[in-house]
Amino acid sequence: EAPEYDREYSSPPSFPEFDGSGLENLPQASALLQLLSHPNHASRAPIFEQYDHLVGGETIIRPGQGDAAVVAIPDQRHGQNKGLAMTTDVNPRYCLLDPYHGAMQAVAETYRNLCAVGAKPLAITDNLNFGNPQRPEIMAQFVAAIKGIDAACRALDYPVVSGNVSLYNETDGRGIPPTPTIGGLGLVAHVDHALELATDNNPEGMVVMLLGGKGSHLGGSALVVDVLGRMEGPAPKTDLTKERAHGEFVRALHQEEKIMACHDISEGGIAMAMAELCMANDIGFAFQKTDWGMTNLFGEDQSRYLLVVDASIAEALSAHAKSLTFELEPLGAFTGRVLQLPDGSGLSLDEMKNNNMSGLDSLLKND
Numbered sequence: 371e372a373p374e375y376d377r378e379y380s381s382p383p384s385f386p387e388f389d390g391s392g393l394e395n396l397p398q399a400s401a402l403l404q405l406l407s408h409p410n411h412a413s414r415a416p417i418f419e420q421y422d423h424l425v426g427g428e429t430i431i432r433p434g435q436g437d438a439a440v441v442a443i444p445d446q447r448h449g450q451n452k453g454l455a456m457t458t459d460v461n462p463r464y465c466l467l468d469p470y471h472g473a474m475q476a477v478a479e480t481y482r483n484l485c486a487v488g489a490k491p492l493a494i495t496d497n498l499n500f501g502n503p504q505r506p507e508i509m510a511q512f513v514a515a516i517k518g519i520d521a522a523c524r525a526l527d528y529p530v531v532s533g534n535v536s537l538y539n540e541t542d543g544r545g546i547p548p549t550p551t552i553g554g555l556g557l558v559a560h561v562d563h564a565l566e567l568a569t570d571n572n573p574e575g576m577v578v579m580l581l582g583g584k585g586s587h588l589g590g591s592a593l594v595v596d597v598l599g600r601m602e603g604p605a606p607k608t609d610l611t612k613e614r615a616h617g618e619f620v621r622a623l624h625q626e627e628k629i630m631a632c633h634d635i636s637e638g639g640i641a642m643a644m645a646e647l648c649m650a651n652d653i654g655f656a657f658q659k660t661d662w663g664m665t666n667l668f669g670e671d672q673s674r675y676l677l678v679v680d681a682s683i684a685e686a687l688s689a690h691a692k693s694l695t696f697e698l699e700p701l702g703a704f705t706g707r708v709l710q711l712p713d714g715s716g717l718s719l720d721e722m723k724n725n726n727m728s729g730l731d732s733l734l735k736n737d
Contacts, residue, residue, distance in 0.1 A: 398715050472605050489557055497533065585665055585667060653719070661712065
């Protein structure tokens with residue numbers, strides 16, 4: 371039998387709570403532009419364009435085209451056209467602020483990304499990266515993260531089938547943020563129906579609907595950490611019952627062919643998710659919600675999606691969701707070449723694309 375360690379552990383490090391200050395005079399467009407160009411959120415194209423992601427000729431959804439990659443399963447019989455969806459996720463900021471809920475959120479986000487492309491989540495593999503476990507506060511992070519993964523997998527019926535651990539990751543005695551990376555695997559019933567960020571048809575006039583409500587939580591968010599420069603919590607908590615229910619609802623709508631495109635809401639909140647939808651569809655968007663503040667737009671509450679639907683069915687979908695006690699509401703429609711934000715500020719498509727594409731590339735060239 372393998373040896374079993376029972377190391378001492380204390381409590382993970384604590385952090386101050388975000389008090390809402392620093393946002394008073396920050397235009398929504400300015401904050402969004404900073405996120406789009408930040409290395410943590412900029413396009414990963416400079417990375418994935420360096421390798422061949424089409425080996426074997428079975429790639430259906432390429433890197434950057436959807437919330438998860440999709441590959442067809444070769445040599446199928448009896449007319450089947452199934453595929454596998456794959457994604458990896460973790461938010462080290464959340465895990466540093468709260469290892470338990472941060473690790474839980476990592477599992478939930480892989481689940482959400484798989485549902486967003488129309489896949490049924492099957493299983494996960496974990497890659498647990500931590501500092502020196504001989505330090506009680508680091509061991510506390512490790513223990514809490516494992517418990518968070520366990521809770522999420524049980525609630526989502528989403529088992530761990532493999533994994534590995536990397537410890538003692540530190541420099542000059544300072545450990546890395548706890549980084550329990552989760553890889554999720556899902557089954558796509560028909561690869562031709564897998565959902566991307568971009569619609570197959572002209573998106574002009576299509577409605578974007580929000581599942582899960584406006585943002586209410588900024589602790590640990592990209593806005594607070596990467597724009598304001600403050601590591602302040604608390605990290606958002608994940609309602610696993612809602613996570614599973616919303617995922618099943620999205621998959622049901624996908625099976626009924628009522629969704630034209632789909633994107634989960636994660637780092638940067640609704641603002642970042644909408645910007646990514648606009649860039650993928652090469653079109654602008656006008657928010658109907660003119661009373662939304664920074665928290666509503668950039669909050670990183672969990673279990674939420676943006677659904678692109680035909681305008682003719684938006685009202686019926688809202689009513690259907692309400693009958694299931696879900697909150698599904700239209701945010702506006704695709705139009706023009708500018709993302710018009712609730713406070714009246716806006717960003718052109720070219721401005722968003724140029725900043726998003728150059729953010730990581732400029733950093734790599736400087737190094």
